[in-house]
Each structure stands twice: as C-alpha cells, then as structure tokens.
Amino acid sequence: MAMSALEKVIKKRAFAPILNRMVYAMETSIIIEDTGGKLLMATDGAEMLTRYPVSVAGEVIGWVSGSERVAAIASLLSYQAESELEKRSLASETLNKYKEITLLYDIVEKISSCLDTKEVARLVIEEARRVIRLSSVSVLLLNKETDMLELVAEYGHEQDTSTTVSRGVGIAGSVWASGRAEIVNDVHSDPRFIESAVALSSLMCAPLKAKDAVVGVIKLGNDQMVTYTAEDLKLFTTLASLAAVAIENASLYEQLKDAFYTTVYTLAETIEKRDPYTGNHTKRVMEYSLAIGKTLGLPEDDMARLQLGAVLHDIGKIGVRDSVLLKESSLTDEEFEQIKMHPAFGEEIISRISQLKSAIPGVRHHHEKFNGRGYPDGLAGDKIDITARIIAVADSFDAMTSNRPYREGLSLDAAFEELRKYSGSQFDPEIVDAFFAADVMEAFFTANSRQKIVL
Ligand SMILES: [Fe+2]
Structure with missing residues (x-):
C-alpha cells in the first residue's frame, strides 16, 4: 500500500x-x-x-x-x-518552466529555418499537439485580397467544411478583430460559437501577430470538456507568437520568390515575343520539364533549377539576328552556326545574375545529344546535366507539336514516335521513359489551354 x-x-x-x-x-x-x-x-x-x-x-x-x-x-x-x-x-513548477523553455527552444529551432508558410503551420500544429491537451487544431491565415481568414493546416477536422472566417464572426473571427487570445472552456454557452461538424467542448484561440497586425489565428480545442488554465493560454500564446514571426518570414520569402520568378518569366517572354509563332513555347517547355522531373523524383533543388533552366533555355536567342532567327526558308551553314551560338549567349547573360546561375547547365546544354553529337560542347550520356537532358526532350516535343507558318505541327502520335525513335541517340532513354510515364498530357492540356489545339 x-x-x-x-x-x-x-x-x-x-x-x-x-x-x-x-x-x-x-x-x-x-x-x-x-x-x-x-x-x-x-x-x-x-x-x-x-x-x-x-x-x-x-x-x-x-x-x-x-x-x-x-x-x-x-x-x-x-x-x-x-x-x-x-x-x-x-520543484514541479521549476520542472514545468524547464519543459516550457525546452519546448519553445525546440520550436524556434524547427520553424525558424522553414520558409514555407504551410510547413510552418504544420510544424506548429505538431508542437501544439505535443504539449497541449487537444483533439483538433486549425491554423487560419489572412488572405489580404479577400480580407478573410483561410484555413491552411489542420488536425482532427476531417469532416469540417468551414474553411474561411470573416472578421468578427465566431470565436476565431472575434479573436482576429480584438487581437487578444481567449479561453472558452464551455463553447456551447458562448453566443459567438458557431456549430460545426467537429465535436468541440472547450477551446483556446490566439491571434498570430506579426509586428502590430494580425496575420492569422490559431484555434485549438478538445471534444471533451477540459479546463484550459491561464498557464495553458500563456504557453499557447507564446507558441502563436513564435509561429507568427516564422509565418511572416516565410510569406515574405514566398513573395520574394514569386516576384523573382515573375521577373525571370517576363524576361523570357520578352524574347519569345520576337517570334510570335512560338507563342507560349517557354511555358509549355517548363510544364513538360516539371512533369518529367516530378516523375523522376528529382530533389527540390534540382526541380528549382530545372524550372529556371526551362524558362530561360532560349534566352540567348536575343543575340541572334532577326533575319536568321525568323527566317522561314532553310538556313545556310553560316546561319545555322549563328543559331548554334544561342546556348552560349544564354549562359553569358544569366551568369551575371547570381540567383540564375543554377540554371546555367540547363541553358548551355539543352541542345546536347545523348550520343555526344549535339552542341555546343558535344557532351554525351550523364556528362550532360540532368536538367539539360530533360529540357532537350521537352523542347523537342514542343517544337514538333507546334505549328509554324511554314509547316504544320506533327500529330501527337507522330511526335511520340519521334521521341521513341531517337531515344538512346538524341535523347536519354530514361528521360524519354519518364516522359511517357509522366502526366505530360495533363501538362500538355494545361499549357495549350489558351491555344485550344484540337487533337
Ligand atoms: Fe534552344
């Protein structure tokens, strides 16, 4: 006893x-x-x-x-x-303090290096589940355009369908409006409570404050009636404030990344505009390349440089004279030599911008052939960077299926046949296999949606 x-x-x-x-x-x-x-x-x-x-x-x-x-x-x-x-x-108070500090330190370690808002939200949910008694959590972020909170990550809400919250509506909406965290230990006696499919008895809700603005709300709750204490709320609001800083950082980074891609894309499109018949070529090559890369399971870094490389692959054409670039009849040897300069011109242009350097292999080598008979360096096999081998397949497929003023594009079947025929000589067979395994058709329809190509 x-x-x-x-x-x-x-x-x-x-x-x-x-x-x-x-x-x-x-x-x-x-x-x-x-x-x-x-x-x-x-x-x-x-x-x-x-x-x-x-x-x-x-x-x-x-x-x-x-x-x-x-x-x-x-x-x-x-x-x-x-x-x-x-x-x-x-002793138990000291222990609790210690646990709290260790926990917060862990969270800072995990989320501060994360540059993706959804990933930050997911990590925050994971940590909240570890330290607070709860059966559901949701992270809602402000969409500045709609002025609504939108659900970006959740746990325990499988059947819940309400994914947006208006300012001042419901408990989350009123925490957003007031900017103050709240405990509601008996939600059913709170007039602001909006019934949802999720069983909920008690909840805590905290604003995500970045500088002075509320950029979102975290709501957690329990399907059983529990008594959340002031201590729970303190821990929760600290978690929320760490989350807010990380989410704000990640979202600034995302905006910067978007602006960067938009600039790069605009640059590529400007070049494309010189040759109106190639309309949307850049976009399609990018879509096909990404579909192939995804099928090959390329790591995130390679996917990023593949995207940049695909967008910029023909940027060097800016250095080729209109009379050659836009010539509709066949090219003389000398003219073809000029066209062959475009990968090297492309490299020269992008090597001046440090953020674009990772795209150099894709740009310089997208006309190399698997058997070593391509240009500019005559590289063969896996000496050719993976992004360049992918862009080569995507670029050729698009060139074959696009209409030009002086020739009709090939039918899809004929283009597929060409890819198979030159697999192993012009193209890396693994990439061709990945092309056929990839959901390229989806990419094809997405990329061509504006052109309404009838197959
Ligand atoms: Fe090219």
Whole structure:
C-alpha cells in the first residue's frame, strides 16, 4: 500500500531522528496515526488522552494523541508536511518552466529555418499537439485580397467544411478583430460559437501577430470538456507568437520568390515575343520539364533549377539576328552556326545574375545529344546535366507539336514516335521513359489551354 503523506514525513531520513529525540525529551507517551488509522508511532504505555490533528493546507492528514505536551509534535509535523508540499510544488513548477523553455527552444529551432508558410503551420500544429491537451487544431491565415481568414493546416477536422472566417464572426473571427487570445472552456454557452461538424467542448484561440497586425489565428480545442488554465493560454500564446514571426518570414520569402520568378518569366517572354509563332513555347517547355522531373523524383533543388533552366533555355536567342532567327526558308551553314551560338549567349547573360546561375547547365546544354553529337560542347550520356537532358526532350516535343507558318505541327502520335525513335541517340532513354510515364498530357492540356489545339 502506498505511504500516506504523514507516514512519508515521519519516515524521512533527516526528520525521523529529530522527532524521536523530541519525544524522548518530552518524557511523555505518544501515538501518531494517519487518517487511514495506520499506527505510525507509539511509545510504551501510551494511552489516548487528547487527539491533536496534523494538517496541511487545511486538510487533516493524521493525528497525534497524548498529553498536552504532544500538541507541539502535531504542530511540528504539520509544519514539516507543509514545507514538504511547498518544496514539491516548487520543484514541479521549476520542472514545468524547464519543459516550457525546452519546448519553445525546440520550436524556434524547427520553424525558424522553414520558409514555407504551410510547413510552418504544420510544424506548429505538431508542437501544439505535443504539449497541449487537444483533439483538433486549425491554423487560419489572412488572405489580404479577400480580407478573410483561410484555413491552411489542420488536425482532427476531417469532416469540417468551414474553411474561411470573416472578421468578427465566431470565436476565431472575434479573436482576429480584438487581437487578444481567449479561453472558452464551455463553447456551447458562448453566443459567438458557431456549430460545426467537429465535436468541440472547450477551446483556446490566439491571434498570430506579426509586428502590430494580425496575420492569422490559431484555434485549438478538445471534444471533451477540459479546463484550459491561464498557464495553458500563456504557453499557447507564446507558441502563436513564435509561429507568427516564422509565418511572416516565410510569406515574405514566398513573395520574394514569386516576384523573382515573375521577373525571370517576363524576361523570357520578352524574347519569345520576337517570334510570335512560338507563342507560349517557354511555358509549355517548363510544364513538360516539371512533369518529367516530378516523375523522376528529382530533389527540390534540382526541380528549382530545372524550372529556371526551362524558362530561360532560349534566352540567348536575343543575340541572334532577326533575319536568321525568323527566317522561314532553310538556313545556310553560316546561319545555322549563328543559331548554334544561342546556348552560349544564354549562359553569358544569366551568369551575371547570381540567383540564375543554377540554371546555367540547363541553358548551355539543352541542345546536347545523348550520343555526344549535339552542341555546343558535344557532351554525351550523364556528362550532360540532368536538367539539360530533360529540357532537350521537352523542347523537342514542343517544337514538333507546334505549328509554324511554314509547316504544320506533327500529330501527337507522330511526335511520340519521334521521341521513341531517337531515344538512346538524341535523347536519354530514361528521360524519354519518364516522359511517357509522366502526366505530360495533363501538362500538355494545361499549357495549350489558351491555344485550344484540337487533337
Ligand atoms: Fe534552344
């Protein structure tokens, strides 16, 4: 059987001898028992005279019986039990603080390096689940265009369909409006509560504040009625404020990345405009290349440089004269030599911009052939960068299927046949296989949607 609180005090190594000496010095008989009736100490000849309670925080934990003199023992035991209790709660408070700090440190470590808002939201949910009693969490971020909060990540909400929140509507909407975190321990008695498919009894909701603006809201709840405390709320709001900083960083990074891609894309399109018949070639080559890369399972870094390379592959054509580039009849050898300069021109242009350098292999080598008979360097096999081998297939497929003023594009079947025919000589067979395994058709229709090509 577990020891009672009083038994623990009496048996404590540092305290037991003191108690014994006091009893001996008092020259009196004594009986000490806990509230369960267990006899913890009894001297010879002890008889019950008066019972003095031993109590902690107003609660009786045992009795000391004997003459009037033993009242002092009862007081001493009460004092000792009380200080034990204080020590324990102090220790658990310190432990909680320690856990909280470790937790927050862990979170900062994990999310501060994350540059994707959805990933930050997912990590925050993971951490919240680890430290707070909950059965559902949702992270809602402000869409500045619609001025609504939109759900970006959730846990435990599988059947919930409400994914947007208006300012001031519902508990999340009112936390957004006030900018203050809230505990609602009984949601059904809160008039702001909006019924949803998710069973919810208690919730906490905190704003995501970046600088002074609320950029979103985190809401977590429990399907059981629980009492969230001020301590829970403190931990939760700290988590929310860390999340807000990370989300703001990630979203700035995303905006910067978007602006960067838009600029690069506009640059490529400007070149394309010189030759109106190639309309949308850049976009299609990018879509096909990404579909192939995805099928090959390329890592994120390679996908990023593949995208840039595909967009910029013909940027060097800016250095080729119109009379050659736009010539509709066949080219002379000298003119063809000029066209063959465009990959090197392309490299020269993008090598001046540090953010574009990763696209150099794709740009310089997109006309290399798998058998080494391409240009400009005559590289073969896997000496040709993977992005260039992919762009070569995507570029050729698009050139074959596009209409030109002086010739009709090939039918899809004929273009497929050409790819198969030159697989292993002009093209890397693995890339051709990936092309056929990839959802290139989806990319084809997406890229051609504006052109309405009838197959
Ligand atoms: Fe090219």
